[in-house]
Amino acid sequence: MTALPEHLNLVDGRACPAAEGHTIEVVDPSDGQPFATLPRSGAADVDAAVRAARAAFDGAWGRLTATERGRVLARLSALITQQAESLAQLECRDTGKPIQQARVDIAACARYFEYYAGAADKLHGETIPYAAGSTVMALRVPFGVTGHIIPWNYPAQIFGRSVGGALAAGNACVVKPAEDACLTPLAVASLALDAGLPPGALNIVCGLGVEAGAALAAHPGLNHISFTGSAATGTAVAQAAAVNHVPVTLELGGKSPQLLFADADLDEALPVVVNAIVQNAGQTCTAGSRVLVERAIHDAVLERLAQRFAALRVGPGTRGLDCGPLINRRQLDRVTGLVDAAQADGARAVARAAVVDDAPAGGFYFAPLLLDGVAPSHPLAQREIFGPVLAAFAFDGEDEAVALANGTPYGLTAAVWTRDGSRALRLAHRLVAGQVFVNNYGAGGGIELPFGGMKHSGYGREKAFEGLRGFTTVKTVAIRHG
Ligand code: NAD
Numbered sequence: 001m002t003a004l005p006e007h008l009n010l011v012d013g014r015a016c017p018a019a020e021g022h023t024i025e026v027v028d029p030s031d032g033q034p035f036a037t038l039p040r041s042g043a044a045d046v047d048a049a050v051r052a053a054r055a056a057f058d059g060a061w062g063r064l065t066a067t068e069r070g071r072v073l074a075r076l077s078a079l080i081t082q083q084a085e086s087l088a089q090l091e092c093r094d095t096g097k098p099i100q101q102a103r104v105d106i107a108a109c110a111r112y113f114e115y116y117a118g119a120a121d122k123l124h125g126e127t128i129p130y131a132a133g134s135t136v137m138a139l140r141v142p143f144g145v146t147g148h149i150i151p152w153n154y155p156a157q158i159f160g161r162s163v164g165g166a167l168a169a170g171n172a173c174v175v176k177p178a179e180d181a182c183l184t185p186l187a188v189a190s191l192a193l194d195a196g197l198p199p200g201a202l203n204i205v206c207g208l209g210v211e212a213g214a215a216l217a218a219h220p221g222l223n224h225i226s227f228t229g230s231a232a233t234g235t236a237v238a239q240a241a242a243v244n245h246v247p248v249t250l251e252l253g254g255k256s257p258q259l260l261f262a263d264a265d266l267d268e269a270l271p272v273v274v275n276a277i278v279q280n281a282g283q284t285c286t287a288g289s290r291v292l293v294e295r296a297i298h299d300a301v302l303e304r305l306a307q308r309f310a311a312l313r314v315g316p317g318t319r320g321l322d323c324g325p326l327i328n329r330r331q332l333d334r335v336t337g338l339v340d341a342a343q344a345d346g347a348r349a350v351a352r353a354a355v356v357d358d359a360p361a362g363g364f365y366f367a368p369l370l371l372d373g374v375a376p377s378h379p380l381a382q383r384e385i386f387g388p389v390l391a392a393f394a395f396d397g398e399d400e401a402v403a404l405a406n407g408t409p410y411g412l413t414a415a416v417w418t419r420d421g422s423r424a425l426r427l428a429h430r431l432v433a434g435q436v437f438v439n440n441y442g443a444g445g446g447i448e449l450p451f452g453g454m455k456h457s458g459y460g461r462e463k464a465f466e467g468l469r470g471f472t473t474v475k476t477v478a479i480r481h482g
Helices: 043-058 066-082 084-095 099-122 155-168 183-194 209-217 231-243 266-282 295-311 329-344 397-405 421-430 464-470
Strands: 009-011 014-016 023-028 033-039 126-128 134-142 145-149 172-176 202-204 224-228 248-251 257-260 290-294 348-352 369-372 389-395 413-417 435-438 472-480
Touching: 009 043, 009 183, 023 084, 043 145, 043 172, 043 202, 043 209, 066 084, 066 099, 066 155, 066 183, 084 099, 084 155, 084 183, 099 155, 099 183, 099 464, 145 155, 145 209, 155 172, 155 183, 155 224, 155 464, 172 209, 183 202, 209 224, 209 231, 224 231, 231 248, 257 266, 257 397, 266 295, 266 389, 266 413, 290 295, 290 397, 295 348, 295 369, 295 389, 329 369, 329 389, 389 397, 397 421, 413 421, 421 435, 464 472
Parallel strands: 145 172, 145 224, 172 202, 224 248, 257 290, 257 413, 290 389, 369 389, 413 435
Antiparallel strands: 009 014, 009 202, 023 033, 126 134, 134 472, 348 369
């Protein structure tokens, strides 16, 4: 049997295997076949990466001015754009997502570095009026070494958003990508060296969450951790970091509602509602997994949504259809189990898409499904599914709409569809979510928009200038000069 191509960690500017030589197979979700290997790193690899980052922060990287850091990131953005098609093909193969979505993700990754390149030298501190004969400055300074633990659903985008902000602010980074999706973070990190990033300023350590991830979360050499992933893992990461008093940003999951009022422009709304749950096969933290419909239009809306669901086609990402496979077998079993339980408890399948006949048998395909009659307290209505399953609920009036919308442990995003401007504003205030969209929905989009959760969706903000500030701390300098 021929050996699979081997991908390596990037530590201190060098490609290297795991210290103990262990590997993980990289599986193509569209056929279930392994096509490469990754290092299965352990605590020693993480430690080497943190040391390299510290040396870069104390050395060549830390000595650059903010303008010079911005120029490095601008060159990186240009290199990503130059290589966009090959990076998109890599993302498509690694995650199974449709190629057109992979292209959007790579463009977004380049845009994050472009945005933060421009922002790097525009982050100002403050001066504070204080006692007579003194000058007080509140300086914005980088934390130092930042750890980044990222998920598999949007590896290139989340890498760009997290690392882009951290590097622009002047930190040196250690990244632990998800074991199911390391290839584009590795490829972009290698381009960063070509862009002139000093060795050690950006290190990538691949491996399992419970091994390399846990070792990074518990490492005493970090000064900040940015975690994006599930709520349960976020708790474990925050607990591990608390021992070292390391601050954490948690970007967790969601159960985002779309509120459709009877006066909404349904021609505008319905394609967006469908896309918000089918995009990336529902494996999006901001997936619009619940549609709340005013009772007067409930039946008509479900009929129109059903037509759209039935027309969707599912198949390998390379085919560029509406929906690709889920990431792995475990995720497929999880989604199937939640849906089976809901149907056993009375949920009704209103419409289902179809997997194309020639999709490889070993792929992890789950055809998008529209459900009605799910009890609002049911796990399917309360828990993040992370699959293309849309549950519909009827409501009467604003109060019931808000109660349903806010009635889950999560608070990531929400959308309100109405032509009544006063209602839109009232609901924007009443909905508990980090982002509220009115008559549009940006599932995952909006590099310039502060993003993050409320309640169990996490805390801290990434994207936008807010994300840049989030990778700094404040040092107060009080000078008594008479
Ligand atoms: P996950 O929590 O299983 O894994 C996320 C990362 O944590 C991976 O790199 C994993 O290897 C690592 N990890 C796992 N166990 C660990 C441990 N004990 N210690 C340290 N690290 C550990 O999440 P996932 O399944 O990869 O991603 C899906 C989740 O991510 C969903 O809940 C989704 O909503 C969430 N997500 C949130 C956002 C956001 O910005 N809010 C964006 C994308 C995804």
